[in-house]
Each structure stands twice: as structure tokens, then as C-alpha cells.
Amino acid sequence: MSKPAPKSLEVFMMEEIKRSISEELVESYMNYSMSVIIGRAIPDVRDGLKPVQRRILFSMKELNLKNSGPTKKSARIVGEVMGKYHPHGDMAIYDAIVRLAQDFTMRYPLVQGQGNFGSIDRDPAAASRYTEAKLSKLAEEMLEDIDENTVDMVPNFDETLNEPVVLPSKIPQLLLNGASGIAVGMATSIPPHNIGELADLIVKFIDDPQMDDEKVAGLLKGPDFPTGGIIMDSESIKNIYLTGRGSLIVRSRTSIEEIKNRNRIVVTEIPYGVSKATLIEEIADYAKNAKETLISDIRDESDKDGLRIVIEVSRNADPNIVLNRLLKHTSLETHFAVHMLVIDHGKPKLMNLKQIIKAFVDHRYEVVKRRSQFEFERFSKRAHVVEGLIKASMAIGTVVDIVKNAKDLGDAIDGLMKVLGVSKEQADAIMDMKLQRLTTLEHQKLDEEYRTLTQDMSKLRELLGADEKIMEEIKKETLYIKEKYGDKRRSEIAQNTESINIEDLITDDDMVVTITRNGYVSSTKLENYKMQNRGGKGNISMRTREDDYIEHAFVTTRLSYTGFITNLGKFYFMKNYNFQESEKGTKGKLILNYFNLSPNEKVKSIISIGHNLDSSKDLWIATKKGKIKRMSLGNFSFRFNGVNALKLEDEDEVVDTALTDTKDKNIIVLSTMKGFVSSFKDEDVRQMGKNAMGIKGIKLQSGDEVVSMIVVKESEIEDIQLLTISEKGLGKRSRFSDYAVHRRGARGLRNLKLTGKNGFVVGTVKVVESDEIIAVTASGKAIRFKVSDLSITSRNTQGFRCIDVDEDDKVVTFAPLRGIDS
Known part of the structure; x- marks a missing residue:
């Protein structure tokens, strides 16, 4: 007779699940896909950040890398992020830091770098051990109030620390710097915008939240790329804002100069995402392979003052024709595909402009309300303590007698609670009070502090009791951001909705x-x-x-x-x-x-x-x-x-x-x-x-x-x-x-x-x-x-x-x- 199977094997056999392999593959693949979509590639609609970006900024705050302070080695920041919050490759984290610091990638950089962080020629950044970084001023605005229970905190990957689900973010980062990412079966591509124009749109939306999609789309002029350029089809912009998807034609800024009876095309701005070095190679290849001699020379004269590419046109060639052919056959003109896919309440969703603005305003409403509630509770606790300290300072003799005759600390606290009618928290504060608080001047300071606390509590109570007040606070903060960080638009929106016809020239x-x-x-x-x-x-x-x-x-x-x-x-x-x-x-x-x-x-x-x-x-x-x-x-x-x-x-x-x-x-x-x-x-x-x-x-x-x-x-x-x-x-x-x-x-x-x-x-x-x-x-x-x-x-x-x-x-x-x- 064969021996009976061990009990553990019997248990294992009882737990065996019979399932179709196709069902298992589908579920496993879907779980993997959602993990990539939500956990890596697609930004959250509220703060506009991917998880790695959010963790980088939060880790830099934890390292106290304020903009007003010194920088720290990028390798140290990478180690902090990887060891505490983001258990992925160090190069992926460092690449994200580099992009956050590049002024030709981010319209408003969130990291201030020191050292070689790459160039518009696609030169790679120096190794993380050579570069240093700290938060930019704008990034600090995104992190402000994070310690005031404004956002939910969740355990990190090993449940030893907590990290934020989303940043409080005073700025509409999603539209401000845009986003790009490729997930499993879907991708996002959102262009950057001007901070002043976004601030104006948010204020107008708060004033009239019932405005329709078309009106919202008409209030935003268009994208504003860090590398400038000219957006050729203004009609497409409105359609993109209405639908959340579409394509933009972005053209380089060029001029034609005549010197000694020779013409030259000068390029001073190029489309977003185009490498200057690659563009020059494309132009050179086109000139080499063209069936007629159109270009005699091409030079890169870029310096610290800005980008400048000079294209010398052949003597018998029409510079307008040459320019239009280069626009057609090189990256002097590109198409920027827009697909505003975001994570909304844990799910990927394609949103139009109004939905994105509404999601940000709703997020800020929640942040301001939670911050106000947190401050009210903090002020309330402090007012309660100050009230006890005032009572103690007015009966200092009694306090001294109680403490003097008490057997121990607990007996003294009980005595204070019975005689003065104070609470346990007030009694603890009285026991911690320094002798200097017994002076007349300190008594006056306590009275002033108490009055200030009661006034602040009254304002917060009024704020928490009316949504309109909260919205006014959001408007106030938004206009502050515009005033402090607003700048001129870099990208021009062409009035003509069509590309220039070569025959018009x-x-x-x-x-x-x-x-x-x-x-x-x-x-x-x-x-x-x-x-x-x-x-x-x-x-x-x-x-x-x-x-x-x-x-x-x-x-x-x-x-x-x-x-x-x-x-x-x-x-x-x-x-x-x-x-x-x-x-x-x-x-x-x-x-x-x-x-x-x-x-x-x-x-x-x-x-x-x-x-x-x-x-x-x-x-x-x-x-x-x-x-x-x-x-x-x-x-x-x-x-x-x-x-x-x-x-x-x-x-x-x-x-x-x-x-x-x-x-x-x-x-x-x-x-x-x-x-x-x-x-x-x-x-x-x-x-x-x-x-x-x-x-x-x-x-x-x-x-x-x-x-x-x-x-x-x-x-x-x-x-x-x-x-x-x-x-x-x-x-x-x-x-x-x-x-x-x-x-x-x-x-x-x-x-x-x-x-x-x-x-x-x-x-x-x-x-x-x-x-x-x-x-x-x-x-x-x-x-x-x-x-x-x-x-x-x-x-x-x-x-x-x-x-x-x-x-x-x-x-x-x-x-x-x-x-x-x-």
C-alpha cells in the first residue's frame, strides 16, 4: 500500500485552483498594465506629476534642500528617493531629476541644478556624482502646506515611512510644464503653457464655474513652449482644448538676411523637443542630397545669448523657396501631438481643458479646506493653552503654593486642575512655563497672543463655513503665483490658421x-x-x-x-x-x-x-x-x-x-x-x-x-x-x-x-x-x-x-x- 500524502501536501492540493491560462494571462497583463499606467507613466490630474517626480520633490524637501539653501549631490538625492520611496533603477530617477532641471524641457523648472544637466543638442548630463541640485522656488510652492494635513499620506513600498498621494501644489503643474509618457497601450502628451495665462483662466473659471467647454477653450491663448517657436494653426488649439486630443504645427522662428548680395536664413528658435544638433544634421543632409544646389554653408553660431543657426543660401536660389523646402523636409517644422490622458481618482481618463481646470480647482478647494481645518484646530489648541497660562499668571501665588506643597509632578497637576479649574493640557503647559512668563510684559504678550488667536480662529471659522470664501482664497493664491512668477510668452500663436503657402512668397x-x-x-x-x-x-x-x-x-x-x-x-x-x-x-x-x-x-x-x-x-x-x-x-x-x-x-x-x-x-x-x-x-x-x-x-x-x-x-x-x-x-x-x-x-x-x-x-x-x-x-x-x-x-x-x-x-x-x- 502506498503511504498517505503528508498533511501539508493535502492542504496544498485542496487550495489548488483550476483556471484557464488565457484568463490568468489576461488578468496578470491587466494588473501589470494598470501598475505601469498609474505607478509610472501617466501624471495625476491634481498635481500634474508622475510618481517618480512627486517622490523626487518630496525627498528633496525631506532633505531640506530649500531654494535659499545649499545644493546637495544628485547621487545623494537619487539614493534618498530610491531607498525610501521609489524602488526602481537609479538612472531612471536621475533622468527624471535632470528633466526637471532643464530649462529647454520644462517651461518652469522644478529643480535648480548645478553642473552639467545636458543641453538642447541632446548632450547627456554628467553623472549624478558630479552634479548637485536643490528645489526651485516654484517647486517649494507645490510643497507648501504639505505638513498641515492637506493631502493623504500612504505607507511607502516597505511600510516603514509615509509618502504623499499627491502634492498640495498651488500651481496647475499639469498644464504649466506639460507631460509626456508612454504606458502599456496608451500614452500622454500635454504641452506646456504660460503661468500668467493659466492663472487668469483659473480665476475666470472660479468666477463662473458653469461656463461651457467652448468658452473655457476660448479663454486660453495656447501652449507656450520653453524653446519658443511659432504655433501655426490657432484653430487646432481650440479643438484640442475641447476634445483633449489633436495635433499642433510648431515652426521655427526664422529670418532672412541679405549680406553682400547673398542671402542667409537665420534660425533663432526651434520647435519643442527638437535637438539643435540633429536639426543641423538634417539640414546638411538635405542640402547634400538635394537635386539642385540650394545651400552653400550652414553654421551653428549659438552662444550664451541664445540659439542661432545660420544657413547660407546659394547665389541663384530663392531664400523663401529654400526656407519652405527646409520646413517641409526637416525638423524646422514639426507636429506636436496632444493627448491629454491623466490619472483621475486612480483611473486613466482623457480630459479636455475644462475638466483639467475643474479637477485642479477641486483639488485646491480640498487642500485649502483641509489646511484651514488643520490651522483652526492648531489655533484652538494653542488658544486653550494660552488661556490656562493667563489664568496661572493671574494667580501666580496660588500656583507656587500648589507646586511647592505637591508630593510629585502628578500631584501638582491634579492640584492645578482642581484649584484653578484648568484642563490637563493647560496644567501641563503651566508646569512647563518659565519664570520669565510671570512678568507684567509677558502677561501682556499672552493677552495679545490670545486675541490674535481668537481673531484667526474667527476668520477660519468663517472661511470653513462658506465655499465662496475658500474659492476667494484660491483666487488670491493663484494671483500671487502669477505676480511672483509670471513672465512673457515665448511661443507665438500665428494668426493665419494655415501653413504659409510657398506660392504666396x-x-x-x-x-x-x-x-x-x-x-x-x-x-x-x-x-x-x-x-x-x-x-x-x-x-x-x-x-x-x-x-x-x-x-x-x-x-x-x-x-x-x-x-x-x-x-x-x-x-x-x-x-x-x-x-x-x-x-x-x-x-x-x-x-x-x-x-x-x-x-x-x-x-x-x-x-x-x-x-x-x-x-x-x-x-x-x-x-x-x-x-x-x-x-x-x-x-x-x-x-x-x-x-x-x-x-x-x-x-x-x-x-x-x-x-x-x-x-x-x-x-x-x-x-x-x-x-x-x-x-x-x-x-x-x-x-x-x-x-x-x-x-x-x-x-x-x-x-x-x-x-x-x-x-x-x-x-x-x-x-x-x-x-x-x-x-x-x-x-x-x-x-x-x-x-x-x-x-x-x-x-x-x-x-x-x-x-x-x-x-x-x-x-x-x-x-x-x-x-x-x-x-x-x-x-x-x-x-x-x-x-x-x-x-x-x-x-x-x-x-x-x-x-x-x-x-x-x-x-x-x-x-x-x-x-x-x-
Whole structure:
């Protein structure tokens, strides 16, 4: 037979609990979560402190580290906190002390540090054995009256000492310095505020506690960060105060300085929580990786007088554009997420501004009431003792006789109680009374003290009997805090609720956009091109290599879109201010810096889209083999890799593009290399999808190909002329009405008689009398002349010399500068 199990084992087996492991895990995890939430990461709504912060301040008070006294080693403070109240890692405690002392972390530091407590560059603080600390004056205000039974005290972790559940806190610390913390499954992030503005809000709330959430939210201007900066979206602030959550855009304070014809951006304030050193690295990385040279140098000129970061802008770059790009791509502008999660009555709760203010006022009401009750009881006890001392001083002879004839202390006390009619406490005080209290002067002092005590008791009795009196006391203390510690706001609240639009900072100047055969894009102000007469030699428009020349020139504005159609049928577009502005005569930047073109891809046409991507416009594409395609501009969206606009046949490529308005009736004109022009109505071509190949637009002769396409509105036929220019500078202007409109796919009409010495046709554009033309040669020369310099001739004539081209040079492109868009 097996032996019976021991009694202890039987008891253990009887206490065994059968439970699902999932239930046990859920309960254990929830207990752990609540322990982290309440015991470490989330602040109490009343004093706005996390447990470690509260224990640090309380321990420093116990060590008598007053602001008026000397500092003590931080290691000593850490040991006090860890050994008595906070049994966690010493580094966690020291890190909390360091944050409480940093003026760039705390709007109003609660610890006054001595030594290296870190920097805004995220330099770490020195070890705790090297630094010293004491309470700040404001922290003493939080601890004042803690010994007057104003808050509950609970046993510490080993139940050998008592610690406060919450500090009395005269100041609304939760909103004053803000809070941040990550717990299990939840987090808090509360911005700091200005002490004067908070004090005013509390006073107004006490005067009208029934005001609604919206009114309370409207009374507080907004957060006030220790590092300053500009809060951009003032409308979001009110919504955050109403809901307890949201996001703020915080922007650095910057200015643009001009020194010796060079611009620099100077940063004097940065967003809260941003490391200055990290920010400088971000700006340097952006400048290094940017596709265009925007920044030539960056320096940190910060000193004891304040923060100063200097960003030297490249000579040809617009400082406003550079600044806005830095705001977009670096921490010069950040988002501060707000989530006002707090501990309220032992539970985590998301609160709005009114709820937080009400919780603080309720806390102060409780503190003032308990303090008043404590003082009343203390004054009452003292008055009772003083009353006995007065009786004794008036019958000093009797007191001496009683004491003299008593057998011991107890007998003397009994005698005093029977003869003088005093209480035990009064008799004890009489026995402790010094002989000096028997003098007439001391008797008068006792009378004065008694009168003062009775007056104070009367005031306290009146205070405890009326809530209004308590609220007035809270107001008085709040205004005292404002007067003593109030300072100017550091963060600016922007009046504009939206971020600055980069285009608001850019003037819509006329620009000439050019692109070379090798793909160099240049953007130059139109005013840089001087007017010349017909037949002039021209001047250097862009310095190119021997194997490069300008293929396209276009007049547009800085705020307009420019579209680029490549030979492979891809469509790219960009706002013109994104192109680096170049001085006249420079080659610009390679287009690969702006778009991701493939190795065998080159731009064949550039068009001015205007200020908006309007879906009511149609994009027309013509190919070398005479194909034509029409599609809605609304089909396109910006992509770095471009959008496929046309499916091409073998050995075909795009030669030109145009835009039309869907409400207009238009004539499409295709011009060929051998001097033919074919015209047809736009209604002959339907809209197609992006993958369509297009349809035949013109019937070409052997060896001929399309070189250009233009669009003429039916309403302007009588006003328009066609200007055709050949490779050797031959130009001819004819009335468009001389050209008959045929069906799509026709061969067309002879436009320009060509000879071997005049070369092939470069292109045909539409013009009016007041237009000007800019023509560019392969060597990079450009000439600008008036259309009126060329006489109007019949359709099938040779034309006039409009630009004097060197023997080894040729015209590669030309464009009208003003008038009707081509």
C-alpha cells in the first residue's frame, strides 16, 4: 500500500485552483498594465506629476534642500528617493531629476541644478556624482502646506515611512510644464503653457464655474513652449482644448538676411523637443542630397545669448523657396501631438481643458479646506493653552503654593486642575512655563497672543463655513503665483490658421524655360533678353558644350506648370519655381535632377499648362509619322517617373504637343519638315485613353516627317498668321485664312518653298502683329525680334531672312514670347 500524502501536501492540493491560462494571462497583463499606467507613466490630474517626480520633490524637501539653501549631490538625492520611496533603477530617477532641471524641457523648472544637466543638442548630463541640485522656488510652492494635513499620506513600498498621494501644489503643474509618457497601450502628451495665462483662466473659471467647454477653450491663448517657436494653426488649439486630443504645427522662428548680395536664413528658435544638433544634421543632409544646389554653408553660431543657426543660401536660389523646402523636409517644422490622458481618482481618463481646470480647482478647494481645518484646530489648541497660562499668571501665588506643597509632578497637576479649574493640557503647559512668563510684559504678550488667536480662529471659522470664501482664497493664491512668477510668452500663436503657402512668397514673373538636346533645363527671367531688330546676329542665351545645343525655348511664368513630353510618349510636369533659376548664359541643370528619365529618353516638347491642372483641357500629341492623339488633361497626376501618354509604333516618336479648351472649336495644324501644312477640325479626333496609339493626322510624302503642331481657334482664324522658320534662318509670315481646312489624314498644302541652302523647316507657330519671337541656334545664340519686322506674304513663297545664321550653325527652335499661346 502506498503511504498517505503528508498533511501539508493535502492542504496544498485542496487550495489548488483550476483556471484557464488565457484568463490568468489576461488578468496578470491587466494588473501589470494598470501598475505601469498609474505607478509610472501617466501624471495625476491634481498635481500634474508622475510618481517618480512627486517622490523626487518630496525627498528633496525631506532633505531640506530649500531654494535659499545649499545644493546637495544628485547621487545623494537619487539614493534618498530610491531607498525610501521609489524602488526602481537609479538612472531612471536621475533622468527624471535632470528633466526637471532643464530649462529647454520644462517651461518652469522644478529643480535648480548645478553642473552639467545636458543641453538642447541632446548632450547627456554628467553623472549624478558630479552634479548637485536643490528645489526651485516654484517647486517649494507645490510643497507648501504639505505638513498641515492637506493631502493623504500612504505607507511607502516597505511600510516603514509615509509618502504623499499627491502634492498640495498651488500651481496647475499639469498644464504649466506639460507631460509626456508612454504606458502599456496608451500614452500622454500635454504641452506646456504660460503661468500668467493659466492663472487668469483659473480665476475666470472660479468666477463662473458653469461656463461651457467652448468658452473655457476660448479663454486660453495656447501652449507656450520653453524653446519658443511659432504655433501655426490657432484653430487646432481650440479643438484640442475641447476634445483633449489633436495635433499642433510648431515652426521655427526664422529670418532672412541679405549680406553682400547673398542671402542667409537665420534660425533663432526651434520647435519643442527638437535637438539643435540633429536639426543641423538634417539640414546638411538635405542640402547634400538635394537635386539642385540650394545651400552653400550652414553654421551653428549659438552662444550664451541664445540659439542661432545660420544657413547660407546659394547665389541663384530663392531664400523663401529654400526656407519652405527646409520646413517641409526637416525638423524646422514639426507636429506636436496632444493627448491629454491623466490619472483621475486612480483611473486613466482623457480630459479636455475644462475638466483639467475643474479637477485642479477641486483639488485646491480640498487642500485649502483641509489646511484651514488643520490651522483652526492648531489655533484652538494653542488658544486653550494660552488661556490656562493667563489664568496661572493671574494667580501666580496660588500656583507656587500648589507646586511647592505637591508630593510629585502628578500631584501638582491634579492640584492645578482642581484649584484653578484648568484642563490637563493647560496644567501641563503651566508646569512647563518659565519664570520669565510671570512678568507684567509677558502677561501682556499672552493677552495679545490670545486675541490674535481668537481673531484667526474667527476668520477660519468663517472661511470653513462658506465655499465662496475658500474659492476667494484660491483666487488670491493663484494671483500671487502669477505676480511672483509670471513672465512673457515665448511661443507665438500665428494668426493665419494655415501653413504659409510657398506660392504666396513667389512673384509670378515672366520666365524663359529652355532645354538643350542633351537635356539641360534653364529658367531665366524674360527681362534678361534684350530686344533686337530683324536680321540681328543674336547673343549668347546659354553656354553649351560643342555637342549640345538648345532644342526648346518657352515663355511662361514662375507660378505656372510646365509640361514635358518625351520622345517615348511620357508626360512630366512641374511648377516652374521648382526649376533652379539661372543667369542668362549658363547651361542650367540636367533634367534628370527633376525627373527620372530613362537613358534613351529625351524631351521633345514643352508646353505651358497654366496655373492649374484643369480637367476641362485636352492634351494633343503629334508624332513624327503623322499620328495624332487627343486626351483629357485630367487623366494625369504627378509622378516622378512620368505618366505614359501615348503608345508608339516602332521607329516613331513624339514631336509636339498642344493644349485646348473643351468648350472651344479648334483647327489642328500639322507642319512637316519639307514645308507642307495640313489643317483639320478637332471634332475629327475623339478623346482617347492613355494606352491608345492615336490615329492618322497627315499623309506624309516619302522621307518627310512632322516637325510641329499648332492649334487655332475657329473664332480667331481671321486674326492669326502662321510663322514658319527654316534651319538657316529663313522666315515667312502668312495669313492662316489662306490655308484651306481639309479632312484629317490629308496630304496638306505647300507652306514654304525650300532650297538646299535654306535647310529644312524647323517648325510653324501661330502669331499676331504684336508678338515677339525668340529664336535659338545650335551654338546657343538667341535672338529676339518683333513679328511685325516680317512682312505678310502669300502661302507658297520663299520668305525673308529673319536671323543671320553662321555657316556651321542652324536654327533649332523658336517660340512666340507674347500674345496667343501656341
